[in-house]
Amino acid sequence: MAESHATAVHAEHDHKPHGWRRWVFATNHKDIGTMYLILSGVMFFIGGTAAMVIRAQLFKSGMKLVDPEVFNSLTTLHGLIMIFGAIMPAWVGLGNWMIPMQVGAPDMALPRLNNLSFWILPFAFTLLVGSFFVPGGSIAGGWYMYPPLLQQFGAAFPMTIFAIHLMGISSILGAINIIVTIMNLRAPGMSLLRMPLFVWTWLITAYLLIAVMPVLAGAVTMQLTDHYFGTSFFNAAGGGDPVLFLHLFWFFGHPEVYILILPAFGIISEVIPTFARKPLFGYDAMVYATASIAFLSFIVWGHHMFTVGLPVAAQMFFMLSTMLIAVPTGVKVFNWVATMWRGSMSFEPPMLFAIAFVFLFSIGGFSGLMLALVPSDYQYHGTYFVVAHFHYVLVPGAVFAIFAGIYYWLPKWSGRMYDMRLAKWHFWLSAIFVNVLFFPMHFLGLAGMPRRVADYAPQFTDWNMVASIGGFIFGASQLLLPYIVWKCVRSGKPIEANSPWEGARGLEWELPSPAPYHSWQSPPGEAVLAHADKH
Amino acid sequence: MKRARLGTLLGTLALAFAGDPLPAWGKSGWDELNMPRGVTNVSTRIYALHMMAFWVCVGIAVVVFGVMIWSLIFHRKARGAVPDVSLTHSTKVEIVWTTVPVLILIGMAAPAARLLVRINNNTDPQLNIRVTGFQWGWRYQYLGSNVSIISKLSASSAAASMMHSGISPTSVPHYLLSVDHPLVVPVGEKIRLLITSIDVIHSWWVPDLGVKRDAIPGFLNDASFTIAPDKTGTYRGQCTELCGRGHAYMPIVVHAVTPAAFEAWLKQQSALQSEAATHPPTTAATSG
Numbered sequence: 001m002a003e004s005h006a007t008a009v010h011a012e013h014d015h016k017p018h019g020w021r022r023w024v025f026a027t028n029h030k031d032i033g034t035m036y037l038i039l040s041g042v043m044f045f046i047g048g049t050a051a052m053v054i055r056a057q058l059f060k061s062g063m064k065l066v067d068p069e070v071f072n073s074l075t076t077l078h079g080l081i082m083i084f085g086a087i088m089p090a091w092v093g094l095g096n097w098m099i100p101m102q103v104g105a106p107d108m109a110l111p112r113l114n115n116l117s118f119w120i121l122p123f124a125f126t127l128l129v130g131s132f133f134v135p136g137g138s139i140a141g142g143w144y145m146y147p148p149l150l151q152q153f154g155a156a157f158p159m160t161i162f163a164i165h166l167m168g169i170s171s172i173l174g175a176i177n178i179i180v181t182i183m184n185l186r187a188p189g190m191s192l193l194r195m196p197l198f199v200w201t202w203l204i205t206a207y208l209l210i211a212v213m214p215v216l217a218g219a220v221t222m223q224l225t226d227h228y229f230g231t232s233f234f235n236a237a238g239g240g241d242p243v244l245f246l247h248l249f250w251f252f253g254h255p256e257v258y259i260l261i262l263p264a265f266g267i268i269s270e271v272i273p274t275f276a277r278k279p280l281f282g283y284d285a286m287v288y289a290t291a292s293i294a295f296l297s298f299i300v301w302g303h304h305m306f307t308v309g310l311p312v313a314a315q316m317f318f319m320l321s322t323m324l325i326a327v328p329t330g331v332k333v334f335n336w337v338a339t340m341w342r343g344s345m346s347f348e349p350p351m352l353f354a355i356a357f358v359f360l361f362s363i364g365g366f367s368g369l370m371l372a373l374v375p376s377d378y379q380y381h382g383t384y385f386v387v388a389h390f391h392y393v394l395v396p397g398a399v400f401a402i403f404a405g406i407y408y409w410l411p412k413w414s415g416r417m418y419d420m421r422l423a424k425w426h427f428w429l430s431a432i433f434v435n436v437l438f439f440p441m442h443f444l445g446l447a448g449m450p451r452r453v454a455d456y457a458p459q460f461t462d463w464n465m466v467a468s469i470g471g472f473i474f475g476a477s478q479l480l481l482p483y484i485v486w487k488c489v490r491s492g493k494p495i496e497a498n499s500p501w502e503g504a505r506g507l508e509w510e511l512p513s514p515a516p517y518h519s520w521q522s523p524p525g526e527a528v529l530a531h532a533d534k535h
Numbered sequence: 536m537k538r539a540r541l542g543t544l545l546g547t548l549a550l551a552f553a554g555d556p557l558p559a560w561g562k563s564g565w566d567e568l569n570m571p572r573g574v575t576n577v578s579t580r581i582y583a584l585h586m587m588a589f590w591v592c593v594g595i596a597v598v599v600f601g602v603m604i605w606s607l608i609f610h611r612k613a614r615g616a617v618p619d620v621s622l623t624h625s626t627k628v629e630i631v632w633t634t635v636p637v638l639i640l641i642g643m644a645a646p647a648a649r650l651l652v653r654i655n656n657n658t659d660p661q662l663n664i665r666v667t668g669f670q671w672g673w674r675y676q677y678l679g680s681n682v683s684i685i686s687k688l689s690a691s692s693a694a695a696s697m698m699h700s701g702i703s704p705t706s707v708p709h710y711l712l713s714v715d716h717p718l719v720v721p722v723g724e725k726i727r728l729l730i731t732s733i734d735v736i737h738s739w740w741v742p743d744l745g746v747k748r749d750a751i752p753g754f755l756n757d758a759s760f761t762i763a764p765d766k767t768g769t770y771r772g773q774c775t776e777l778c779g780r781g782h783a784y785m786p787i788v789v790h791a792v793t794p795a796a797f798e799a800w801l802k803q804q805s806a807l808q809s810e811a812a813t814h815p816p817t818t819a820a821t822s823g
Binding site: 061062064067068069072140141142146148149152236237240241242243276277278279280281282283284285307308309312315316319320323324326327330331333334337338340341342343344345346347355358359362363366367369370373374375376378379381382383443444446447448450451452453454455456457458459460461462463 | 564565567568569570571578580581584585588589592595596599600602603606607610611612613616617618619620622623624625628629632633636637640643644647648650651652654655695696698699700702703704705709710711712734735736738740742745746747748749751752753754756757772773774775776777778779780781782783784
């Protein structure tokens with residue numbers, strides 16, 4: 001006990017460097033987490049700006065605000081930036097902040113690696129975003145970069161590929177760090193099946209990252225050598241096979257989808273029990289469901305390629321394996337609903353975003369199930385129906401879960417409470433207009449509007465106008481978030497207890513708010529663990 | 536005061552974006568909500584499968600969202616609800632909500648699998664047409680004859696689609712969905728398309744036919760369909776794989792005519808094209 005007293009005193013002198021050195025040479029998980037989150041926010045608004053131009057261009061038939069090639073650049077960059085720049089760094093940022101606190105560790109296991117994996121990213125995104133301004137503009141072949149179209153772009157082509165290499169290295173290093181931290185730095189007594197679900201989902205996500213990022217890196221490198229060194233991996237004229245790239249890309253691409261959504265499942269599984277004041281229903285089932293989804297994600301990639309002309313048997317296999325994902329995903333949704341059932345719910349901003357997540361992610365799941373049926377997919381493939389589907393799982397899915405996480409843990413990070421009224425405004429504007437924005441896209445796709453068109457026939461104008469108006473308001477309301485966070489950190493009302501949420505459980509809530517610089521300097525004992533479990 | 540100013544601002548914005556007085560409004564744009572039933576053996580069955588899947592999803596949604604909304608209303612702290620903290624696990628319930636979805640999925644997968652096999656039966660066609668995508672248009676070759684058509688965006692649509700053209704899309708018939716030389720096919724006959732590309736990946740899609748296949752360089756994909764005998768008419772579609780700057784500007788138009796009319800048309804085209812081949816191009820029909 002004397003030791004823990006000494007630790008408390010020591011915590012006052014945390015020896016962190018000051019000024020710019022604190023950030024450039026950062027090895028602290030909180031500082032690095034903050035930088036990840038800020039970077040993610042910046043990229044979210046850059047990608048969002050691209051989306052606003054896209055929605056303006058599509059406001060009506062014959063709009064012609066930008067050249068079609070610029071439009072294609074914008075859709076491509078919007079996709080790459082939002083996936084690699086906004087959502088993935090947000091998860092790493094949240095993971096950095098929360099995993100050491102949640103497992104009872106002082107910091108991440110590999111702090112210098114942590115620094116490296118963050119500082120690679122600004123360079124990667126400078127290359128990616130900068131490619132928009134080189135002669136010929138950025139690549140304009142869609143975020144999945146199919147050959148031979150990708151071969152038609154200029155200086156932006158190698159820039160984008162190098163950016164992807166850098167992002168991939170950063171992701172792998174980040175994933176290694178998270179796995180090592182979870183495996184080695186858990187507090188004594190915290191068995192695997194006692195870990196919070198956010199830690200579990202991140203652990204599984206980290207394995208997915210390590211498994212698939214090299215595949216993407218390899219596939220884009222083969223495109224690079226096709227272009228500059230005369231190989232013909234994907235060039236039919238040289239005996240190569242363009243479809244091979246599609247297989248490689250989607251072997252990466254489908255697990256990537258779960259990389260974007262699994263940590264979201266973790267956050268929702270933390271938030272709902274807190275505000276339902278009731279333990280999570282079916283914890284073990286949640287863990288197994290997450291693992292099954294991760295496994296299945298490796299054997300469903302062909303459902304992105306049903307119109308490519310795969311053999312019927314292969315189409316059948318990918319249809320059935322894809323439908324199977326509905327089972328563990330259903331288990332998750334049922335468990336969340338059962339957690340709310342006979343709870344005592346209150347509706348603070350994190351809970352509001354979590355509830356919207358369950359509703360709207362399920363809608364994305366339903367359209368996903370419809371897309372799995374190959375014959376129907378022949379009609380849906382490559383249309384706005386697909387755009388609606390994946391935006392439902394990624395915006396009110398992944399992005400809302402990030403918002404829920406920020407509103408849940410911001411008081412823990414800052415020691416202050418944010419403006420609840422403004423945060424509720426942020427929620428209602430987001431939740432209403434995300435539907436105005438994306439729901440009509442189902443209609444557009446079914447009625448026959450292909451995705452990635454710079455202009456369209458007049459009969460599609462009405463629903464496009466609705467979507468664009470929803471998009472402008474949704475986009476503008478996101479500006480509330482940085483303001484709310486800034487206001488909270490600057491002048492929020494300090495919170496007195498360890499936790500502002502009466503139903504919150506978990507080790508992070510056993511620490512004072514704001515959390516000490518080196519989270520758990522001595523491991524929490526069994527008493528603290530038991531308290532964290534029960535509360 | 537404030538509200539009035541906001542109104543003016545919105546009005547100005549709306550005008551700026553609308554330009555000419557609200558084009559498609561009042562037409563059928565709002566009614567474009569669902570997949571077309573289509574006119575082929577393939578498309579009508581896909582439509583039925585699509586609606587089945589849709590209603591299954593609606594059914595599941597009603598149950599799941601119903602329970603959730605019930606909870607949100609009745610199990611809230613503001614109503615004095617007391618949490619039942621013992622409710623953390625129930626093997627019985629968990630078995631039910633794992634097996635029931637599996638059964639539902641089998642119920643959906645069975646008809647989908649049958650239809651999948653049926654659609655991909657490309658044997659014994661009565662007419663073979665090779666479809667070649669290029670940046671940006673389609674070439675159609677009627678195998679067994681010398682007839683070949685290059686099909687590109689119609690001149691009126693192309694003119695209106697130019698930057699600063701000043702031409703309203705509503706003034707152009709079938710803006711972006713009309714071509715110079717449509718594909719002509721007979722109704723009531725099984726038609727097989729052999730689809731490829733000479734440059735990048737395209738995708739040939741006509742919703743009313745229920746056919747979408749990628750056109751991939753180095754590959755020959757096939758797809759087949761039979762248009763119902765009473766469904767002569769014009770069916771429109773578009774390229775559905777991003778293929779560069781002109782992706783939005785390579786529509787597909789299919790004229791479905793009676794077999795007799797088709798034979799006559801093919802004969803006439805054949806004569807025209809062999810004449811053009813022997814007397815090299817001055818006004819070649821293929822220059823499109």
